[in-house]
Structure formats: C-alpha cells, structure tokens
Amino acid sequence: MTYEEALALAKQIAMADPEVKFAEPDLIMRPTMVPNDPGYAYQPDLYPGTPAGINVPAAWDRTNGAGVVVAVVDTGYRPHADLAANLLGGYDFITINPYLPGVSPNDGDGRDSDARDPGDWCTSDPNRQTSSWHGTHVAGTIGAVTNNGRDIAGVAHGAKILPVRVLGMCGGYASDIADGIEWAAGLPITGVPTNATPARVINLSLGGPGTCGVGAYLDYFDAITKARNKGAVVVVAAGNDGADAANTVPANCPGVLAVASVSSSGSRSWFSNYGPTVALAAPGESIYSTHNTGTTVPGSDKLSYLSGTSMAAPHVAGVAALMLSANPSLAVDAVTSLLRSSSKPFPASCTGCGIGIVDAAAAVNAAIAYGGTNRIDESSFFVQQLFFDVLRRKPEASGLSFYVGALNSCNGNSACLASTRANIARGILESPESRALYPELNPSSSSYNDAFVTYCYKLFLQRQFDPEGGVYWYNYLNSTGDYTGVVNGIIASSEYRKRFGTP
Structure with missing residues (x-):
C-alpha cells in the first residue's frame, strides 16, 4: 500500500466512526544517513540547515539514485578511485577535423569508445589553460561512491554515470556536443554503436555565446528536443559571464533546466549568469569533488575545490536522478516542475537566480507523492x-x-x-x-x-x-x-x- 492509499484509508476510518478522534498512517522512522566519507566534512553544499545547502541526507533516507543513468556530457573522465565503481563505458565524440583547426581531442584519435580524459590543456592564446579535469569533477558531485570511508559523497551515489566526451583541447564543436546529447539519450548516431544504457538525466556544464536554434546552434535545439522526447531531463549550467543567460547557449534552449550558482550564503555568485532563462539555483562556489593532479597529461587522483555554474548544475542533475529513482514513472516536465515547486526560497534577494535553491529532500518527497498520474488536469x-x-x-x-x-x-x-x-x-x-x-x-x-x-x-x-x-x-x-x-x-x-x- 502506498502512503497516499494509506492516508485515504485513514481518512475513511476517521469519518466512518465517531469514536475515532483521528487516524493517520503509522510511518516508519529511520535515522538520517550521514556518510562516513571524510571529505563530506568539506561539502556543506549537501547539508541541511545551511543557507545554500541542498538538504540531501534526508533524501538519501528514501533513495540513492539506484537504477538511473546520468550522462555527463563534458571532457570525459578519469577513473578516480572514488568514482570508478559508478562509471559506465561512455563514448568519445570529439572529431578530428583538419578543416576546423583549433580544437583537438588530445588523444591522437577521433571518435571511439574510450571516453577517458587525456587532459584538455590548451597552449593557444587567448584560451591558454592547464588541464581542467572538468568532467571528472562534475561526475563526482553527481555520483561519487558514498559511505565507503574515503574521499567525498555524491548526490546520487546509487546512480550510474555515463561519460560522454565532447570537450578536448581548447573546447569542443557544437556538432560533436549535439551528437553526444542524442547518443546519451539512446538515439542513433551514424557510425557509432547504439548506447545500451540511455540516460534519464543529461548534465551539460558547458556553453558559449549564441542563440539556441539559430545558425550553428540549430544542432543544439534538435538534439535537446529529441533527448527530451526520449525521456531525458536536460540540466544546463547558466554560464559564468555575470550576464543575462538569455545570450548563452545551450542555457537558452527551450526545455532545459538552466542552473545559476549561489554562494554558501545563498546569494548569487558574482560570476553567475542570471535572468528569466534561469530555472533554479544551486551551490557553485568552492565545491569539493573528484579531480586529478596533472596540469597537462593525467597525474594522480586528488580532490579539489572548483567554482562555477558548471559545479552548480550537477547538484540539480543529481537531485533529478534521486527523483527518478524514487518514482521512475515521472515524465520529463513532471521532474522539472517538481524541482521548481519544491525548491527552497532564497535567504535574501537573488535577482535572476530562478525560482529557488534546489532542495533534494523536498524534491524526492514531491516525486513520490506525484505517483503515476498526470497532474496537469489538477x-x-x-x-x-x-x-x-x-x-x-x-x-x-x-x-x-x-x-x-x-x-x-x-x-x-x-x-x-x-x-x-x-x-x-x-x-x-x-x-x-x-x-x-x-x-x-x-x-x-x-x-x-x-x-x-x-x-x-x-x-x-x-x-x-x-x-x-x-x-x-x-x-x-x-x-x-x-x-x-x-x-x-x-x-x-x-x-x-x-x-x-x-x-
């Protein structure tokens, strides 16, 4: 019997017998999970009771994301010891194109089934940078192995992470990213084996200037629409320009959940994009997650603090995975609607930050209460x-x-x-x-x-x-x-x- 059925029965009992003062389901209480990962002490972004914390321990009492695949469309992955057990094989979509110089896969080959990150260092001005290990950091926030006595906790640590490599040296092409999105959702891509583990959630911690569906970004629009139609919730970083997210693609694509970053106090991060395009906010400053010591080629496992809307988005992607694990029947926009309606208010004014800060426990409870119905008639x-x-x-x-x-x-x-x-x-x-x-x-x-x-x-x-x-x-x-x-x-x-x- 579901909670809703038990509640309805209790109401019937109370109404039928005048001797009954009240009736309610006798719920089972359990201790709230606190993981034994030592790095959890440095993850206030996951805590309850803090201004920006997403309140995930209470959600873990009901689900850990098991049965859900989350695609991280990013730089690929490193087989970090606190992540490897939750990783699926993935795919590398970076094309070697001699007619489009400037972006290199850095691994000496083109598209293949090896989604490992060889490093994305770039020596070309103005994009000069050391390797970011960006995809590995994002993946750790979503799905690091948890309660294993080492490193950190992941928001949806029972979920599986599908790494889709689309960003290499100096960035990535929109066409590769679009193909990666479609493949992640289980759609066919010419010349690429079918993805046997389609994602219910796709995280895109990437972006650039442009308008979705216009010119070179028509691919983005098509890919995201197809992915949503396949049942994938698409979560996107709002961007780090401190400007209106309406000018950042794919954050401005219809149907995505664009996520702004807030500080530990719950105020908008100085770098975060904002505006009506933004749906929700999540912590994005000094986020502790899985990383690598290498400045160019891979080194050793480590944990690092990174900041950006790229770090905020995976909090929401992880919560979406928890919701779908708790209620697999949820349609795409049932998830996006419940994420909004269950969000917690900002502690103070946060103009352009979306509807609120994601609340994992409230979102999971809302997902369970939604049941298997279509509530748009309500x-x-x-x-x-x-x-x-x-x-x-x-x-x-x-x-x-x-x-x-x-x-x-x-x-x-x-x-x-x-x-x-x-x-x-x-x-x-x-x-x-x-x-x-x-x-x-x-x-x-x-x-x-x-x-x-x-x-x-x-x-x-x-x-x-x-x-x-x-x-x-x-x-x-x-x-x-x-x-x-x-x-x-x-x-x-x-x-x-x-x-x-x-x-």
Missing part, C-alpha cells in the same frame, strides 16, 4: 505550471487562489474547463509581466501574430515550432484573430499533456 498544478513556464516564478497565494477558484467554478464541466484554462493561459501570456520578459510580445507590432505563435510553442511546448504546425496556427490566427483558440489548441494537445505524464 487546477492548482496547471496554474502553477503556467507561472513556471511563462513568468518563471511561483505564483503568489492570491493569484493561485483566484485562478483555481475560476476553474473550480466550472464544477467539472469539460467545455467550461477548456475555455477557462485557455483564457487563463492567454491572460498570463499577455500580461504586462510577461511582455516585460518577452518584448517581442508587443500587440502594436506588425509581427505580433508571428511572435504569439512562436511563444506559445516555446513556453507551452518547450520547443520551437515545426514548419507545419507553426504555419497552420499562424494562418489560423491571421484569418480568425482567435488568440484564445490558438492557446487552447496547444494546451489541449497530447504533446502538451505528455510533458507531465501519459496524455
């Missing part, structure tokens, strides 16, 4: 999701109550509900707050109809419109002027419903 969940998708924030209590009241006044009448849902969605989309976020939604503009259709797809379906669908709705709008009809057609579609569960 009035409060529907309204909350509109706020997440369009306004990038949680609804205030008064707004939530107002809209839910309007839906409840339909008393279950399907035609009334459909009309009211569409009017609420359109009202939020065309609100002054929305237009401040998306200046293209200007009713006085001659291109307003085009922008309206574009944003209905981008915000409600979390993708760019396909030519067939986009042209249909654009022509419909031009001929009828029925903006509510466009919204209704999209939010009533099976594609919209599939975001949150079985259509």
Whole structure:
C-alpha cells in the first residue's frame, strides 16, 4: 500500500466512526544517513540547515539514485578511485577535423569508445589553460561512491554515470556536443554503436555565446528536443559571464533546466549568469569533488575545490536522478516542475537566480507523492505550471487562489474547463509581466501574430515550432484573430499533456 492509499484509508476510518478522534498512517522512522566519507566534512553544499545547502541526507533516507543513468556530457573522465565503481563505458565524440583547426581531442584519435580524459590543456592564446579535469569533477558531485570511508559523497551515489566526451583541447564543436546529447539519450548516431544504457538525466556544464536554434546552434535545439522526447531531463549550467543567460547557449534552449550558482550564503555568485532563462539555483562556489593532479597529461587522483555554474548544475542533475529513482514513472516536465515547486526560497534577494535553491529532500518527497498520474488536469498544478513556464516564478497565494477558484467554478464541466484554462493561459501570456520578459510580445507590432505563435510553442511546448504546425496556427490566427483558440489548441494537445505524464 502506498502512503497516499494509506492516508485515504485513514481518512475513511476517521469519518466512518465517531469514536475515532483521528487516524493517520503509522510511518516508519529511520535515522538520517550521514556518510562516513571524510571529505563530506568539506561539502556543506549537501547539508541541511545551511543557507545554500541542498538538504540531501534526508533524501538519501528514501533513495540513492539506484537504477538511473546520468550522462555527463563534458571532457570525459578519469577513473578516480572514488568514482570508478559508478562509471559506465561512455563514448568519445570529439572529431578530428583538419578543416576546423583549433580544437583537438588530445588523444591522437577521433571518435571511439574510450571516453577517458587525456587532459584538455590548451597552449593557444587567448584560451591558454592547464588541464581542467572538468568532467571528472562534475561526475563526482553527481555520483561519487558514498559511505565507503574515503574521499567525498555524491548526490546520487546509487546512480550510474555515463561519460560522454565532447570537450578536448581548447573546447569542443557544437556538432560533436549535439551528437553526444542524442547518443546519451539512446538515439542513433551514424557510425557509432547504439548506447545500451540511455540516460534519464543529461548534465551539460558547458556553453558559449549564441542563440539556441539559430545558425550553428540549430544542432543544439534538435538534439535537446529529441533527448527530451526520449525521456531525458536536460540540466544546463547558466554560464559564468555575470550576464543575462538569455545570450548563452545551450542555457537558452527551450526545455532545459538552466542552473545559476549561489554562494554558501545563498546569494548569487558574482560570476553567475542570471535572468528569466534561469530555472533554479544551486551551490557553485568552492565545491569539493573528484579531480586529478596533472596540469597537462593525467597525474594522480586528488580532490579539489572548483567554482562555477558548471559545479552548480550537477547538484540539480543529481537531485533529478534521486527523483527518478524514487518514482521512475515521472515524465520529463513532471521532474522539472517538481524541482521548481519544491525548491527552497532564497535567504535574501537573488535577482535572476530562478525560482529557488534546489532542495533534494523536498524534491524526492514531491516525486513520490506525484505517483503515476498526470497532474496537469489538477487546477492548482496547471496554474502553477503556467507561472513556471511563462513568468518563471511561483505564483503568489492570491493569484493561485483566484485562478483555481475560476476553474473550480466550472464544477467539472469539460467545455467550461477548456475555455477557462485557455483564457487563463492567454491572460498570463499577455500580461504586462510577461511582455516585460518577452518584448517581442508587443500587440502594436506588425509581427505580433508571428511572435504569439512562436511563444506559445516555446513556453507551452518547450520547443520551437515545426514548419507545419507553426504555419497552420499562424494562418489560423491571421484569418480568425482567435488568440484564445490558438492557446487552447496547444494546451489541449497530447504533446502538451505528455510533458507531465501519459496524455
């Protein structure tokens, strides 16, 4: 019997017998896990009760991420002793291209099944750097072996890490990264063996200037859309330019969870990108994780502190893995929605940092409570999701109550509900707050109809419109002027419903 079933039975018992003062499930309590890894003493980012800590020990009492694969699309991996047991084979997607000088795989070969990181040092100005061992550090935050009496603890230490190497000397090509994303999700890539262990979570701690779906970054858009359709939650670092993440790709791709970095006090890190593109925040300063001593070629295992939104994103990826382990039936945007709704508030103002700081225990509890249903038909969940998708924030209590009241006044009448849902969605989309976020939604503009259709797809379906669908709705709008009809057609579609569960 599930907790929800037990709770319902307890309510029935209490209502049926006047002698019963109250009835509730008698829950089993267990001690909260505190790992014996010595490095855990230097991981306040995982603790409860700290301003930025993600409260993971209480989540470990319910799940450790077992049964979930998390892809780390990055520089590859080193077989660190505190990581090796949780690593899958992975793949190296870095292409040797004599016509595109500047990026080298550093391992003397092209694409192959060896995803080990040979070092990504770069001697070319202005990108001169020593080897970062970036992918190994990210992987440790997500899935370091835990409670083994050595090194550190990983957020989802029961999960398996799938290393996908796409960054080599001086960076990586967008085409290689896109192929790596698709392969990680279990999609076919020409000339590459099929991935037998598709990832439910893909971490992208990488990025650069650009716009998703435009020019060279059309590959990103296609890859992320395909990965999401395969059931993968895509978590992306917001970027480290101290600027609007709307100008950083793939953080600005539809459907991703862009993660900002906060300091130990819960304030935005000085380097972190920000803005409405950002979904959530997580600790990203002085994060202690698996690393290597080498400055060029690999040396010995070590632990190191690194900072960046690259370090923040894997906290969220790890929590997503915990949620999917606790409830494997969760659809992609059930995960992203619950991560937002369960996040904890910022201790102080954190403009542009997203909805809140990820809270592992609350997220796992929300995942378990979600069950196997599609909750988009629930009035409060529907309204909350509109706020997440369009306004990038949680609804205030008064707004939530107002809209839910309007839906409840339909008393279950399907035609009334459909009309009211569409009017609420359109009202939020065309609100002054929305237009401040998306200046293209200007009713006085001659291109307003085009922008309206574009944003209905981008915000409600979390993708760019396909030519067939986009042209249909654009022509419909031009001929009828029925903006509510466009919204209704999209939010009533099976594609919209599939975001949150079985259509």
